[in-house]
Amino acid sequence: MRVLLSTIGTRGEVQPMVALAVELRALGHEARLCVPPDFREWIERLGFPVVPIGPELRAVASAAPRVQAPPTPEQRRRMIEGTIAVQFATIPAAAEGCDVIVGGGAMSMAARSVAEQLGIGYVYVSYCPVTLPSSHHAPVPVWGQGPADATAGNRALWAEDARRWNGTVGAALNAHRASAGLAPVTDTRRHMFTDRPWLAADPALGPWPEPADIDVVQTGAWILPERRPLPPELEKFLDDGEPPIYVGFGSIRAPEGIAAAVTDAARALGRRVVVLRGWAGLSPADDGPGCLAIDEADQRALFPRVAAVVHHGGAGTTTAAALAGTPQVVLPQHYDQHYWARRVGELGIGTAHPPAAPTAESLTTALSQVLGPGVAARAGAVAREVRTDGAAAAARRLVAMGAEGTLRG
CATH class of the missing domain: 3.40.50.2000 (Glycogen Phosphorylase B;)
Known part of the structure; x- marks a missing residue:
């Protein structure tokens, strides 16, 4: 056929x-x-x-x-x-x-x-x-x-x-x-x-x-089904410290300053951060320690190795994070993303950011919520149900x- x-x-x-x-x-x-x-x-x-x-x-x-x-x-x-x-x-x-x-x-x-x-x-x-x-x-x-x-x-x-x-x-x-x-x-x-x-x-x-x-x-x-190896620079970054926060918006526009805001929020919580540049061209506010910007990475290989995923709520990214058992913070922009953000909250595997423009403070609050042991445990349980x-x-x-x-x- x-x-x-x-x-x-x-x-x-x-x-x-x-x-x-x-x-x-x-x-x-x-x-x-x-x-x-x-x-x-x-x-x-x-x-x-x-x-x-x-x-x-x-x-x-x-x-x-x-x-x-x-x-x-x-x-x-x-x-x-x-x-x-x-x-x-x-x-x-x-x-x-x-x-x-x-x-x-x-x-x-x-x-x-x-x-x-x-x-x-x-x-x-x-x-x-x-x-x-x-x-x-x-x-x-x-x-x-x-x-x-x-x-x-x-x-x-x-x-x-x-x-x-x-x-x-x-x-x-x-x-x-x-x-x-x-x-x-x-x-x-x-x-x-x-x-x-x-x-x-x-x-x-x-x-x-x-x-x-x-x-x-x-x-x-x-x-x-295939899993691509992560770039050597990313592998080294992951090996050199505790699991970082990931932020990426794939191939859509992202809120103004989102990468810098997530970077500041991660640092406030003592976390490192990985920024996927994507089509939005995201970049952290500086080249300081504990921050790595990448062009591409296999989500199935990367997400099990990060502490939380901050993303737009696309079906693919939501599913990949859920399959990894990794807590999520979703900032929906349009179309079906609001549905996936709501489902993440209903399932207890993360949270949806409020409709207001994200700030370092609001993201620190959201990340604090999802990094607790309860959300991580629930994310792990749901991961076992994902086909x-x-x-x-x-x-x-x-x-x-x-x-x-x-x-x-």
Whole structure:
């Protein structure tokens, strides 16, 4: 079986797809990826063919002002039109000879239409429960609207969300579908998500709520099985003292001065600190002792060796820290990160920073809370519940569906 794994997003969307590719290859099947060009070199080193789609996201993120006004409806419309156009222009060739397209994340707006155009199978995957419709939670704000009106009721909010999808995405999607000889869709969100979406989130960390409103296949988080060695400089730093505090915001913008604030908070608690520069270009306030800035590190290798993880609340980072049994301080910025921050608190494996801008004082308080023995013990207990076979389970399921002929439709 040949599988195209397609997503438009940052590493949080791409890395799970790579994990699935690794597991498909282990079963003797072929996987290729259609992802932003930022990740091409890394993925090709792993031995998978890559078709780049869209612009380099890191360059776009780096050029954007740190404080951005939300896009206007017209700007959002143009962005959506461009995203859909580039998917219709790129994915058909990327999927040539494939049996199924796996579309990852909410920006994969045209993947199912391309699968329909080619007459092949399609699976949609989400990485967080609250991005899929359920009466148990409100939609995540993605169209520039404010926080959900708690008095409206979740069913009404999801109905409004469906109308926003139709109003924002429907016209552009259907115009391209018409050009491809496909009938229009009347429910854009349902068409994209399908009647049985997959949820690549760990059941202990992000369970699909019951009783279920829609049929969701929860596979577990898609985690890369390989562990890369840590850079020698980082290994030496870890060996030279007590476990440090880690701070990193991956491939998203970070609060102003966050690295310096965490460094000051760590020093106030007698701790060292490791700063992941990431796409935000984080750097400590100084080159003083007990502080190391790094460009990249395998989280699964690093997190078991740090005292606490300060991060943005991405699904991948939250899962990696939970799997390591390491307490977390989460500073959510947008989308599903607020959900993961809340779950960290509910599970007792860390805390969410208050919405106010972080300071050395507020981070000292948060770190003091999570560095106590109670949180560490709870984090260790939850770590034993976190599954590592989600990508393997998804690969087996995909292969079985292909053998049964149940991928199409």
